[in-house]
Each structure stands twice: as structure tokens, then as C-alpha cells.
Amino acid sequence: MLLAVGSLTVMGAALGTVLGVAARFFAVEGNPLEAEILSLLPGSQCGQCGFVGCGQAAAALARGDAKVTLCPPGGKAVAEKLAKKVGVRVDLSEAEDRGPMVAYINEDLCIGCLRCMQECSTDAIVGAPKQMHTVVSEVCHACAKCFKICPTEAVEMRPIAVTISSWHWQKPGALQAPPQVH
């Protein structure tokens, strides 16, 4: 009886110590997931997800309060990465993927008001006051802030056109069954 009580006490004390030490040694500062998720997001603080900036969106994702498909500029690619990171399965084959987009300024409608330039988070719009503006498509990531602010609706969001250098072969169709015989 005493032996049992004694040994259990010793075991409890020893294991408790181990756990205590482990907790100190392997302590985790904050939620590392949040920082990792933040690194996957575009970081342009465009707010299309409904959160104020990418940091809040990352926090919500880490808590599990947001869907991995929340980021429109990131598209399918970011959604896939997020799903892998937070460990959820998401069926993206059905998800509408508009593909990558860019902003395009309609020259006839632009009045050169500079508002879009001030709004653009990557400085992708070039132009001068009272002169037509242009989008540098290489650095436009389709946050659509300019689209929203343009007073003359001169900004359009267009899908990035496929070129010969970006074109690639499609995946072969699903296993083709031999022709049906009746």
C-alpha cells in the first residue's frame, strides 16, 4: 500500500518536473501560425477580404475564423497554400478562378485626377496631373483599390492575357472511357 502510494507520488513528481521543464524550454511565443500565414498573403492591405489589412486577415485565419479562399488578389494559388498551412482540405476545382487580373485604365475616360496613383499600394500607376495614367501591369496585383476610387470609371479589371511565353499544355482530360457499346 505504502509502496504503491510512494511510487505513484514519485512518478507524479518526476513527470510533473519533466513537463514543467519542457514547457519552459519549448515555450512558444505568440502564435507562429499567424506570422507564417501573413507571409503567404500578398501584403497589400487592400481590404477585399473584409478585414483591415493582411495582418488581421492572418490572425482570423490562424484562429479559424476565416476561409482560406478569402483573398481575391491571391486567387487559387494563395488559397491552396493557405489550405496547406492551416491544414484544411478545400475543393478548389469548383471554386471560381478568374485567374490573375490586372487593372487597365481606359485612356478616353481618364481625367488625370491622380487619385488612383495615391491609392495604389505598389506604385504601379504612373502619370502626371491632368494627364492620362497607365498601369504597369508587371507590378499590379489586382487589389482593385484604383477601380473603386476612380471617379470616371476609367479603371477596368481585366484578366491577364495568355501569351506564347506564358502558355503551357493543359492536363490531359480525365481517363477517357472507351466508346460506349450498346
Added chain:
Amino acid sequence: MKILVDKSAPFTHAPTSVQKTMATVLLALVPATLFNATLFGWPAVFMFLITLGSCLGAEAICLSWSNKPVLPTLFDGSAALTGWLLAMSLPPWAPWWIGVLGAVFAIFLAKQVFGGLGQNPFNPAMVGRVALLISFPVQMTAFIAPRPLFSSTAPGFIESLGITFAGRVDFDSISAASALGYVKTELSRGIPVSQSVPHLPDLMDIALGMHPGSFGETSALLILAGGLFLLARRVISWHIPTAVIGTLFVMGALFNAINPDRFTGGVFQVISGATFLGAFFIATDYVTSPVSKRGQLVYGCGIGLMTWIIRSFAGYPEGMAFAVLLMNALTPLIDHHIRPRPFGRTRKGEPLPLARGEK
């Protein structure tokens, strides 16, 4: 003019197809099958046809249940091959329901449940055989001595119908043990191998097939000829058969040298039982064997070793079917770990180092 661009190169193709491969394997089995059909008479012919027909029937039923096209898939030849190999592994005078049940096990449970051709982890014919062997040990070991067609000992056509379909046969009076079975039984009675083997037909007769055994496996030489034909047609490569037979021979010879009273010799191990059928036709089944050559060597050695262990130590006299199934289970593992060395890389997948003295 608009032309199809739905597919990338290559725009030429070897004259290969699944049907052609299966047909070649079936062709290689024909000589041994014809010989054994003659050797064991009408009951064996009925058993063979029933097994083959049941497999095709089972495949057709499964395909129509799963709304897949029936005829094209049925004629890819895979179900016929399964049925044929299953029949080869059954006792020649087995009753009709053994063939039908075997087909159900092989096609329903081992093949179609997993999604049909190419998806099954285990060799369907061997699943069928093993399931029967465990469920009906008496019927599955009721071997008879050869009674060649039209000889005085052979049953007539009508009598044979009775044997296959009505069970009108008294196995107790005619059954004979296979060579492996005889040695095992004698060993269990305390009679050493060195004394029991001389009572068997001599090795030449065993090689030719003039001894009791399963329908397809008794004629080792004709099976070997079929296997060599497959090798010549490059349907199979030498790796698996050589590994299986080699390992079996080495294990047999080695332990026979150590203790001739307990273990049979290497040549006996190779010639008797299902060694050739297993090594050339069963173990080489594409779907359930590894894809890389080195993997195939490992797989073949594994089968040889397991067969020898089961034959020597387990309760069953023959272990080929169990050995194949056990190694089937390891195939995904072998394929994952044994890969060819990529061009320009080490086996670990790192780029090759540049030779010294060069940049």
C-alpha cells in the same frame, strides 16, 4: 484548314496495347494447358472452362453494375487471364462450385472492389486460390494421379460430367498427394526427407508433369517454355523469375546441404509445385509487382524466400500463393524506396558532384 492540337508530342506510338500484352500471356499458357487437359481428362477441362467462364461473367456483372462499358473492358483480356491462372492453380478434378467461388473471390473481392484493372493491390488469381484453400482445404488438396484422356483409367465424358457437377467421385480411393505434400506428410510422421523423396516419381517425370498436382503447375517444362516465350517477346523481363527461382534454389540447396534429413534439395524445390508457374506467370503480374528493375529483384527474392520458408516450416506444403500475396503487400513500399537513379543525380536525388579540377 484547322487541325487538332488537343495533345502534346509524341505523335507516333509503339504497336503496344493492353490487349496485345494479355493475349501474349494467354498464348504462352496454351501448351501447358492443352497438355494438362489431356493428362487429367474431361473433369479438368470442365473445371477450366467453368473457372474461366465464371471470371468473365463476374467481370461483366461488376462492369454493368458500375455503369462501365462492358464489352471493351471484358476484351482487354485481364479477366480471362485471371480466370486462366486461377484454373491453373486449382486441383484438376475440383467440383464446379470451387471454380465459381474462386472467380467470385478473384474478380469481386480482389479486383473490382478496388476499382478494376490496374487498381488491385493483390494478385486476383492468388487471392481466389488462397481464399479457396483456407475455406475448403479438403477439396483444394484433392489431387489425383494423371489419367490421360482416352486412356483406360480416364473417366468418360458423361462420367466426367458427374464428377465435376454432381460430386460423383470417391476421392478417398483415388486421391494422391503432390510431391511437396507427400514429403511434408512423411516428415510429420517422422520419416526423414532423405527416405521419402526416393518414393516420389523421379525428377524428370515431375518436370514433365507426370505426377499429381494442380491443373496447371504439374508440367514444369511446358510452363518454363511459356515463360521463356514471354521473355523472348519482352512481355516480362528476367528479373523477377530469376530472383524467385534463384532464391528458392539457393535456399533449398544450402539447407539441404546442412541437414538433408529435414530439407529437400534445391533442384527439387525448383521443379516441384508451382515454382515455374509462380515465377513466370504469377509473380510477374504487372499490376501487383514493382515497376523498377531493382525493385523487381528485391520482390522476386522475397517471394523465393517466403515460398521456401512456408514450404519448409509452415502447415501448408506449397507456399507460392501466400508468398506472392505477402510480397504484393510490400510492392508499394518497394516502389517508394527503390527507384532508378535519375540522370545527373545520385541515388539520394542530389545533383552529381562536378569532377575535381573542373568548375
Added chain:
Amino acid sequence: MKLFPIRGGIHPDYRKELTSEKPIVALPLPRLLYLPVQQHMGAPANITVQPGDQVKKGQVLAKGQGAVSAPIHAPTSGRIAEIANITAPHPSGLPQNTIILEPDGKDEWGDLPEPLADPFAATPQQIKDRVAGAGIVGMGGAAFPSAVKLGLGGSHKLEILLLNGAECEPYLTCDDRVMREYADQVVDGARIMAHALGTPRIVIAIERNKPQSLELIKKAAAAFANIDVADVPVQYPMGAERHLTQAVTGRETPARKLTADIGVVVHNVATARAVHQAVRFGRPLISRIVTVSGNAVREPKNIEVPLGTKVAELIDFCGGLAETPRRIISGGPMMGQPLPDLDVPVVKGTSGILALTAGEVNERPVQPCIRCGSCVSICPCGLVPVEMAAVIRHENMDAAVAWGVMDCVSCGSCSYICPSHIPLAQYFNYAKGRLNEQDRERRKRDLVKRLVEERAARLEKAAKAKREAAAARAAAQAAQAATAEANRVNP
């Protein structure tokens, strides 16, 4: 000469007899020539002419831009009719910026650069500049600017110039005919290239199914002690750069390295001839030899074609189509590109135009994989196509990379051999395209992120400067007020 075995490979039906005995014939000048600004790997050329300009044969129409590029020259004299977007000779069927030249029929040469009197006295740089100026690109099909490859001597210690006359693709005989009809030019071009590269040795590798080429090249090279002619076995893909290097030298190029890293530079035989023309006569690359073959073509031929000729004119020159082809291919049947249309031009990398019948193509419905392992046995790169295709089917690109999809050279041997007719090579082409796309997206994301951060920092700095200025102003005002106060108090 001692040769080394290469792994795997296949032996397709070569069908070279359709054109191997047909001498090269020149195509009459077509009515219009279509010259895309990108006929090579790298940056597209920059157009230097206007519609309406009169140009002479050999005149530069578009200049190369950047380190990897090549200029475009006028294949004949005439007028620039238009600069327009024309369907490219590419499976996508996408348009490409194209100069349209209307020949005037005079075929007058413009001013060409002076021939280099003694190329072996010239510096490697001079030869390289000449080759770059002539717009020469690899003519085996890859169309990589040759001058860039000739500059490797500066950065690498090179031992062998390996001239690739393997021509392992079925049907194609253009290199075979070039070697048979212009053996001396090929050998001279090779010597000039070796001089530019600084390689002491030259090996000309030819597959054994071209005995006349072997004989004639051996004869042409007999006078030069540093040239060896290697008769390599007939085995597809012998003509792949790394595999040919291994077959001839026994050296295996490490993954992600160049053959130059192990001392070997590979050039095509037709490229050698083009170098000969550029260095000895100052002529730019304005035409090439094209094999037009396949059972759907009435009279298969080897044709010397001005660049920019439409494929339809080549087919007409060969008597037209005998039947509706199942596929039209630019290049060989193993690695060529299917063309959506006959209305596309011949470019610098077009080695063949094949019109193949359904019988030749032998397409069948895809059946389930039976794991026969044929693709594993024949893969010349030592990969496991069956597993790679399985993971790519499930869009698992990370696993595809782990199985080595980026080491695949798209030789197509696996698709060719597969008894279930599974388009394995297409899975790998798809995966490579998808992975490149992901890479581009990732780079863009990183760029965007950097720009966002820079902007945020700039705005922060501006705000801070503003705040400081305001504070300074306030302080100054306060000080002023204090002084005024002090003055008021203590006048």
C-alpha cells in the same frame, strides 16, 4: 572511337527512307514572307523598319535586345508590307508580332559585313559577334542563340566541341542531307566554332543509320587531326544534348548544370554550316533546310526554305496533301509541336513539317495503367513516369517535383511505349508549365510585397518629416513668441 552506353530509350519506326534520298531543292520565292520577331529563345527582337520601307536581302529588320536574343534579317529584297499580329507556329495558336515582307523578285543582296579573311586569326569575340549579328540560333529545334553558347569558352574550361548530327527523331532528314551535300561547310563551321570556344578537340556524332553522312563527314574531316567522327548507335533520344555527351565522352552532366560544366559544348550540324556562311561570306541566317514528310504528303522532300514562308506553300510545293492528315507537326513526331493551322510561317527552329495520317500517329483511347513498368525501363532520365503522372493527376506538384519532373526532358519515350496509351509526356509538360507559372506568381508576389513595404516606409517617412516640420514650426513659433514676450517684458 570508344563510345559509352546511355540509359533506356526506344527504337521507333524511323521512316527516314521517305526523304533520305531526296536532294535538297530550293523553294521558289513565295508571294509574301511572314517573319515573327521571336524565332528564338530569349527576348523578342526589336523591329527597326517601317511599313513601306524597301529592304535588301540580308538587311536587318529587327535587332536583338538583351543578352539572350537574335536579330531578324530580310530573306530577300522587297517592301515591308505590314507589321501585324499573325498566328505563330505554336500549338497555342496565339498571335505574334510579325513583319510581313513582300518580295520584289530581284533577290538583291544588301551590304553584308566583310568576310573574315582568316577566321583562325580572328579573336573569339569577333567570331561570336559575327554569329550574333547573323542571327544564328540552334537549328536542331531549340533555337537557342548560338552566340551565347559560343561565349561559354570565357567562363568555362572547355575540352570538346560536340557536333550533333545524331538526328534521332523519326522522319527528319534535313541534317542528314546537310551533312551529305555540304560536308566541307559543316566541318569548316565546326572548326571555326571550336576556335571561338577554345576547345582543342571536335567530335562529330552521327547515328549509324546515316552511313553516307558518316562517310562524307569522315572524308571532309580527314585532313584535321583534332576532329573525330563518332558513329553512335541508333537509339532515341541519342540526339538529346546530355545523352549524346554521355554516349561520346562517358561523362554524366550533373542535374541543373550545363554540359559546359563538364567541358563539352554541343552544337547542331546545320548551325555549324550557318556559322561557316556567316564567317566566310558574311551571310546572315535567312533560310534553312526543312524536311517535309509524312504519308499525308504526296511527294515528301527536303527543301531549302526562305524563313517566313508559310507552311501551306511548302505542302503545295510537295504536291499537296494526299489525304486529310490527323496531325500537322513542326519538328519531329517525338518532340515536335502540333500546328493548329497551315497558315503559319517557317521559322529558324523549324526542322521539319510532317503531315501524319491517323495510321502513322496510332492514337487510341486511354486505358487504365497496368503498371507494366515499361515507362520506367525506357526513361532515359531514370525517372518513374507512372508515379509522376499519378501525382500530377491529383495536382500534387510538390510530389511531382520530388519524383523529379523538372529533370524530365520531354523526349516522349514514355508516351510512345505505354500500352495503355496514357499521354504521360503531356502530364509532365503540364506540370512543368504549371510549376513555371507558380514560380512567376511567387516572384510577382514577392515583388509586390517589397513594393508595398517600400511604399509604406516612404509614406511613414513622409508623415514623420511632416510631423517633424510641424513640430519644428511650432517650436520656432513658440520660441518667437517667447522672444517677443521676453522683449515685451524686458524692453
